[in-house]
Structures are given as C-alpha cells and as structure tokens.
Amino acid sequence: MSKYRNALPHLKNLLFMTDGGLETTLIFHEHLELPLFSAIELLRTEAGAQTLYQYYARFAELARQRQLGLLLESASWRASPDWGQKLGYDQATLAALNRRSIDVMVKVREQYETTTSPMVISGVLGPRGDGYRPDKRMSAPEAADYHRWQIQIFADTEADLIAAYTLNYLEEALGIVEAARQTQMPVAISFTVETDGRLPTGQTLREAIEQVDHISNRYPAYYMINCAHPTHFQQALQDSGDWLQRIRGIRANASKCSHAELDNSPELDAGNPRELAQEYRELRQQLPQLTIVGGCCGTDYRHIAAICEAVAERQEAVEA
Numbered sequence: 001m002s003k004y005r006n007a008l009p010h011l012k013n014l015l016f017m018t019d020g021g022l023e024t025t026l027i028f029h030e031h032l033e034l035p036l037f038s039a040i041e042l043l044r045t046e047a048g049a050q051t052l053y054q055y056y057a058r059f060a061e062l063a064r065q066r067q068l069g070l071l072l073e074s075a076s077w078r079a080s081p082d083w084g085q086k087l088g089y090d091q092a093t094l095a096a097l098n099r100r101s102i103d104v105m106v107k108v109r110e111q112y113e114t115t116t117s118p119m120v121i122s123g124v125l126g127p128r129g130d131g132y133r134p135d136k137r138m139s140a141p142e143a144a145d146y147h148r149w150q151i152q153i154f155a156d157t158e159a160d161l162i163a164a165y166t167l168n169y170l171e172e173a174l175g176i177v178e179a180a181r182q183t184q185m186p187v188a189i190s191f192t193v194e195t196d197g198r199l200p201t202g203q204t205l206r207e208a209i210e211q212v213d214h215i216s217n218r219y220p221a222y223y224m225i226n227c228a229h230p231t232h233f234q235q236a237l238q239d240s241g242d243w244l245q246r247i248r249g250i251r252a253n254a255s256k257c258s259h260a261e262l263d264n265s266p267e268l269d270a271g272n273p274r275e276l277a278q279e280y281r282e283l284r285q286q287l288p289q290l291t292i293v294g295g296c297c298g299t300d301y302r303h304i305a306a307i308c309e310a311v312a313e314r315q316e317a318v319e320a
Contacts, residue, residue, distance in 0.1 A: 001158065002121075002157075002158050002159060002160045003109075003121075003158065003160060004118070004120050004121075004160040004161075005159075005160045005161065005185070005186060008120060008160065008161060008186060008221060009069060009118045009120060010069055010071060010120055010248070010291055010292055011221060011222065011248070011291075012291075013291065014068075014069050014118070014291065015068050015069065015291055015293070015311060015312065016068060016069035016070060016071050016120070016249075016291055016292045016293075017059070017062070017063055017066075017068050017069070017070055017071070017292075017293055017294055017304060017307070017308055018059075018070070018071045018073055018249075018251060018292065018293070018294025018295070018304075019055070019056060019059045019073065019294060019295070019304065020059075020294065020295035020296075020299035020300045020301065020303055020304050021253075021254070021295055021296050021297045021298055021299045021300065022039055022055065022073075022075060022077075023037050023038075023039055023077075023297075024268055024297050024298050024299075024300075025055070025300045026039060026042075026051075026055070028268040029300060030051070032051070035087060036078060036083060036086055036087060037078060038077075038078035038079065038083060038087060039052070039075035039076075039077070039078075040075055040076055040078065040079040040084075040087075040094075040097050040098070040101060041087065042075065043075070043097045043100045043101060043104070044097070049100065049104055052075055052104050053104050053107060053108060056072060056104065056105070056108045057108055057111065057112065058301055059301070059304060060072075060108050060109075060111070060112035060113075060119065061112065062301070062304065062305060062308065063112070063117045063119070064112055064114055064116075064117045066117075066308050066312060067116040067117055068117060068308060068312070069117060069118045069119065069120065070112075070113075070117060070118075070119045070120070071119075071120050071122060071163075071249075071292055071294070072105040072108055072109060072119055072120065072121045072122070073105075073122050073124050073163060074098075074101035074102055074104070074105055074121070074122065074123050074124045074154075074159070075101050075104070075124070076097075076098050076101045076123065076124045076125070076126075076150070077124050077125070077126035077165060077166070078126050079094060079097060079098050079101065079150065080125065080126065080128060080146070080147065080149070080150050081094070081146070081149060081150075082128055082146075083126075084097075095153055098123075098150060098153045098154070099153060099156075099157055101123075101124075102121060102123060102154065102157040102158060102159050103157075105121040105158075105159075106121065106158050109121065120160045120161070121158060121159050121160050121161075122159060122160065122161050122162065122163035122188065123150075123151070123153075123154030123157070123159035123161070123162050123163070124163050124164075124165060125147055125150055125151070125162060125163070125164040125165070125176060126164075126165055126166055127166055127167055127168060127172060128143070128146055128147075128172065131165075131166035131168065131192065131227060132166075132168070132192070132200065132227075132259035132260070132262075132263060133168070133200060133259075134168045134169040134200050134201055137169055137171065137172075138171060138172060138175065139171055139175075140171045140172075140174035140175045140178065140215075141175065141178075142171075142175065143171055143172045143173075143174065143175020143176060143179075144174075144175035144176070144178040144179040144182070145175075145179075146175070147164075147172075147175060147176050147179050148179040148182065148183065151176075151179050151180055151183050151185060152183055154185065155183045155184070155185050159185075160186070161185060161186040161187060161188060161221060162176070162180050162185050162186070162187040162188070163187075163188045163190065163224075164176045164187065164188070164189055164190060165190045165192075165224075165226050165227070165251070166190065166192045166226060166227045167189060167190065167191050167192065168191070168192055168199055168200040168201065169199060169200070169201045169203075170199075170201070170203060170208050170211055170212070173189050173191070173208065173212050174211075174212060174215055174216065176189065177189065177212060177216045177219050177220055178216070180219070181216070181219050186221045187219070187220050187221060188220060188221055188222050188223070188224055188248075188249070189212060189220045189223050189224070190223065190224035190225065190226045190249070190251070191205060191208055191209075191223070191224075191225060191226075192225070192226055192227040192228055192259075193205060193225065193228045193232055193233050193236070194228070194232065194258065194259065195228075195231075195232045195258050196232075197232060197233045197234075197235055197236030198236070200259075204236065205225070205233065205236050206236070206239055206241065206243050209223050209243045209246055209247070210241075210243050213243075213246065220246075222246060222247070222248035222249065222289075223246050223247050223248065223249075224247065224248065224249035224250065224251060224292065225247065225249075225250050225251075225252070226249075226250070226251035226252070226296045227251070227253055227259075227296045227297060228252060228253055228259075228296075229252055229253050229254075229255060229256045229257075229271075229276075230250070230252050230276070230279040230280070230282075230283060231256055231279070232256075234279075234282070234283070234286070237283075237286045237287065238286075244286075244287060244288070244289075245288060245289050246289070247287050247289065247290065248289050248290060248291050248292050249290070249291070249292030249293070249294070250280065250283055250287075250290065250292070250293060250294070251294045251295055251296045252276065252279075252280070252295060252296060252299070253271075253295075253296050253297045253298055253299070254269065254270050254271035254273075254276060254295065254297065254298030254299045254303060255269035255270075255271050255297070255298050256271065257269055262297065268298055269298055270298050270299075270300070270303075271298060271299075271303075273299075273302045273303040273305075273306040273307075274306055276299070276303055276306070276307065277303070277306035277307045277309065277310035277311075278310055280293055280307045280310055280311055281310040281311060284311055293307050293308070293311055294307075295307070
C-alpha cells in the first residue's frame with residue numbers, strides 16, 4: 001500500500017529535495033553504459049539495483065541531515081512500451097523492471113525516512129518520443145491509451161504519485177493526466193522549455209499549465225519545470241496570475257546550453273553549482289509555492305547540496 005497517496009506531504013510548506021541528473025551522473029561520473037539513456041537497464045541485475053540504491057541513498061542521507069523532505073523518483077523515465085521495445089524487452093519483463101524501480105525507492109525510504117524527513121515515492125514517466133523534440137505527437141486520448149499501461153503498474157505498487165517529466169507539448173500532458181485520473185493516482189506534470197521560456201511547440205508555459213488545469217478541472221496535484229536552466233525560464237515567470245501558484249517544483253539543468261547544443265555535445269557541462277544554487281534562491285522569491293528543488297541533466301550531488309543550502313538559508317530568513 002502507498003504511504004502518502006491520499007495526503008501528499010509536499011503539498012504543504014515543508015521543503016522537499018530530489019536527486020540530480022540520474023542518467024548523466026551514471027554515464028559521465030560512474031562511467032556506466034545506459035542504452036537509449038535508460039536507467040531502467042540497471043534493474044536487470046542485483047548489482048545494477050544496488051548501484052541505484054547507493055545513488056539514491058546518498059541524497060536520502062543529505063535530506064535527513066538537512067531535515068528536508070525527499071521526493072524519491074523512480075528510474076523509469078524511459079521505461080514505457082515504445083522505449084522498452086527499443087531496448088529489447090517484452091511487456092512482462094518491462095513491467096517487472098518498472099515494479100522493481102519502485103522497490104528500490106521503498107528500500108531507501110525504509111532505511112532513511114524520519115519524522116523530520118518524510119520521503120515520498122513517485123513513479124516517473126517520460127515522453128513517448130524525444131524529450132527535446134515533440135517528434136511523436138499524439139492526441140490526448142492516444143496519449144492516455146499509451147501511458148495508462150505504465151501508470152497502472154505504478155498504481156499497484158507503493159508509489160505515492162505519478163510524476164511525468166520533460167513533457168514538451170500539451171496533448172501528451174493532457175493524456176497522462178486523464179490516465180492518472182482513470183487510475184485514481186495523483187499526478188505531477190513537468191514541462192520542459194527552450195531558451196525562450198516556451199515549450200518546444202512555441203506554446204507559453206502559462207498557456208500549457210492553464211489549459212491542462214482548465215480541461216482537467218485542475219486534476220494535477222502540481223506542476224514542475226525540468227530539463228532547462230533557470231535563465232531559460234526566469235523571464236516567463238515574471239508574468240502574474242494563479243498559474244504561478246501551481247508550480248511547486250524545479251529540476252533544472254546545470255548547463256545554460258540549449259537542448260540542441262546539449263544533444264550535440266560529447267562532453268558533460270556541469271555548469272557552476274554555487275551559481276545555480278543562487279538562481280534557485282531567486283526562484284523561491286518568484287514562485288510562492290516552490291517547495292520541491294532538485295536537478296536534471298548535468299547536476300549531481302554537489303549541485304543538490306549547494307541548492308539545499310541556498311534555499312534553506314532563504315527559508316530561515318523568511319521565518320526569522
């Protein structure tokens with residue numbers, strides 16, 4: 001049974017952190033091979049599962065030290081049917097790997113959670129196509145049909161919610177929300193944006209969030225932004241309106257490069273952890289409901305530790 005599905009603690013004022021860029025850390029720092037950028041591959045073996053456990057455990061220890069909540073996000077961003085087929089898995093094997101991704105999170109929570117550091121488990125979805133390009137666009141009903149399979153698997157585990165990351169067009173977000181509703185799972189929707197602060201389709205972030213909320217009757221628990229540097233979307237957040245209250249999480253890239261530049265770069269751009277942390281501090285001034293901070297591509301433990309320190313200092317100043 002899920003521990004927090006009916007009462008998500010990160011919808012309150014307690015600060016939560018996430019891990020950093022899982023795949024870029026494993027590839028560039030741990031020198032592991034992840035075909036198609038899919039960390040689900042590691043769960044084929046006990047040694048791989050242990051590698052993932054150790055990766056998440058380090059962030060769990062940081063959360064416990066800082067007395068922050070932790071959002072434990074499963075290694076299943078590229079574990080939906082199309083990606084599983086490309087990786088050579090039959091449906092039964094892929095389903096087992098998705099369940100195992102939650103089992104690792106449960107193990108971390110059992111070991112590290114405390115009363116001052118609650119740990120929420122999210123079953124992670126990624127886009128059906130490329131995260132940087134809306135190259136396989138579906139209608140909302142098609143997206144619901146596609147993603148329902150993975151959502152249903154997570155609904156039958158101890159996952160507390162669904163988190164859909166790096167979404168780059170409206171209809172896929174709508175389909176995921178509808179599939180989550182049908183499965184009675186809370187869902188968080190995270191869009192990615194280009195350097196102009198717009199989705200890759202050209203739609204504004206405000207329009208995307210407002211349309212999902214309008215069509216779904218505000219079903220998503222909250223929204224996030226991921227896989228973009230704060231300098232790419234800070235200007236978009238200068239707007240006003242209720243939609244800003246709906247953004248609770250940021251998982252930014254370390255690099256200021258565009259998606260196209262990152263795609264064509266053979267090396268990892270880790271940016272400047274201290275500078276990124278200060279940008280998160282500023283984001284907490286712009287986003288009144290920002291309670292989830294973490295990292296995406298290029299970020300690692302150093303970035304998350306610096307971000308936690310910066311936002312905790314701001315929290316203490318606000319409370320003083």
